[in-house]
Amino acid sequence: MDEQKLTDLLEKVQRGEVAVDTALGRLRHLPFEDLGFAKVDHHRALRQGFPEVILGEGKEISDIAEIARAIRKRGGNVLITRLTEAKMDALKRRLRGFCFHRKARAATWRAKYTALKGKGTITVVCAGTADIPVAEEAVVTSEVMGNKVERIYDVGVAGLHRLLDHHHQLTEASLLIVVAGMEGALPSVVAGLVQAPVIAVPTSVGYGASFRGLSALLAMLNSCAAGVTVVNIDNGFGAGFAASLINRV
Numbered sequence: 001m002d003e004q005k006l007t008d009l010l011e012k013v014q015r016g017e018v019a020v021d022t023a024l025g026r027l028r029h030l031p032f033e034d035l036g037f038a039k040v041d042h043h044r045a046l047r048q049g050f051p052e053v054i055l056g057e058g059k060e061i062s063d064i065a066e067i068a069r070a071i072r073k074r075g076g077n078v079l080i081t082r083l084t085e086a087k088m089d090a091l092k093r094r095l096r097g098f099c100f101h102r103k104a105r106a107a108t109w110r111a112k113y114t115a116l117k118g119k120g121t122i123t124v125v126c127a128g129t130a131d132i133p134v135a136e137e138a139v140v141t142s143e144v145m146g147n148k149v150e151r152i153y154d155v156g157v158a159g160l161h162r163l164l165d166h167h168h169q170l171t172e173a174s175l176l177i178v179v180a181g182m183e184g185a186l187p188s189v190v191a192g193l194v195q196a197p198v199i200a201v202p203t204s205v206g207y208g209a210s211f212r213g214l215s216a217l218l219a220m221l222n223s224c225a226a227g228v229t230v231v232n233i234d235n236g237f238g239a240g241f242a243a244s245l246i247n248r249v
Contacts (some may be wrong), residue, residue, distance in 0.1 A: 005075055006046065015245050025038025033070055037063055040070045049117075049248070050145050051076030054238060056083040056107075065094040068077065068109070078109040079144050081137060103235075104136035108144050118147035118247035122172025122240075125158030125163075125190060127180035130205045134236040135179040138201065142177075147247055157185045170194050175246055177239045181205030185218030191225035199239045200230045 012018040031043030041052045044125045051071050056064055064080060064087070071078050078098070083091070083105050091107060092100060098109045122142045126135035132153060144148045150173070155163040163170075163186075170176065171194055179201040180186040186202035200223070202216035207214065211231035231238040 011091035026206045032072075032238060033194070034068055035070060037110050038067055040067055042074050042076075043070075045076050049245070050241070051078070053241075054078070054080040056080050056087055061087060061094065065091060068095055068098075068107075072109055075111055077111055077144050078107075079141065080107040081105070081141075083107060101136065101140050103104075103133055103165055104140040105207045106137060106140045108140060112145060116146050116148065117248075118142075118145075118174070118244065120176055120247060121148045121150055121172065121198045122243050122247055123150045123152060123169065123173035123176045125152045125155060125170075125176055125178045125184070125186065127154075128205065129154050131179045131181055134203045134234050137236030138177045138179065138240040138243070139236075142244055142247075145241070147244055155186075156180065156182075157189055163189065167193065175199065175200060175243055177236075178241055179203060179236065179239075181213060181216050182210060184219035187220050187228050187230075188223045191228045193225065193248045196227075197223075198228045200228050201236055201239045202230070202233050202235075204234055 009018065009023055012148035013020060013023050033040045033042055045051045054064060054067050067218050068078050068080060075124045080129065098107050122167065124135050124139050126132060139149050139151060150169065152166045152169060173196050175197045176190060176194065177199045178187040178190050181203035182205065186204050187198055191198040200220040202213045202220055217233055219230065
């Protein structure tokens with residue numbers, strides 16, 4: 001339950017359209033619902049503006065499905081991240097009405113009406129096609145949280161003319177999520193071209209000396225361009241969530 005739904009419920013009680021006992025029944029699972037194996041935080045949408053997100057990695061299929069149903073039952077948008085192909089296929093048989101995003105390795109369910117909460121456009125930029133799964137996780141997260149999102153893919157610094165061809169699109173963005181592996185140089189280049197905040201996402205893409213994304217992470221943390229903030233390796237979700245909160249201000 002988010003702030004708007006709670007306000008609507010209280011106003012209906014005030015007008016006498018909903019009985020007090022009925023309202024209490026709807027609020028009984030706030031602030032959390034104990035499923036035995038998990039305590040679903042239904043109060044999170046009120047605190048942070050978006051329901052609890054389900055990390056699919058390390059969870060049983062049946063547990064993911066039960067948590068998802070609990071969140072959906074309360075009318076909140078559902079986002080499940082880090083799903084393998086096998087888990088995605090298994091969940092399709094359990095969760096009706098969900099949209100599965102294979103490139104992002106994620107699944108979503110949206111309430112009938114999702115208001116556009118972002119005040120501008122979030123532009124997601126990625127260096128190479130191997131970075132697309134992480135970039136798409138950021139895209140799906142940003143979209144389900146109510147943002148207009150644009151993509152600019154395969155514009156790494158090895159061919160800088162590809163990035164410069166999108167200069168107008170870059171400068172029109174309210175903020176940018178820039179995803180890169182290897183040496184992780186792309187966020188510094190983008191931040192040097194725009195006046196909007198840049199959220200840098202290092203990926204684990206690269207050969208041995210990239211240390212599974214550590215080189216890109218350290219390079220981004222040491223960016224010479226102002227206005228760059230960095231999330232953890234492969235954390236497209238974290239970048240999308242942070243960008244969504246910034247875009248509401």
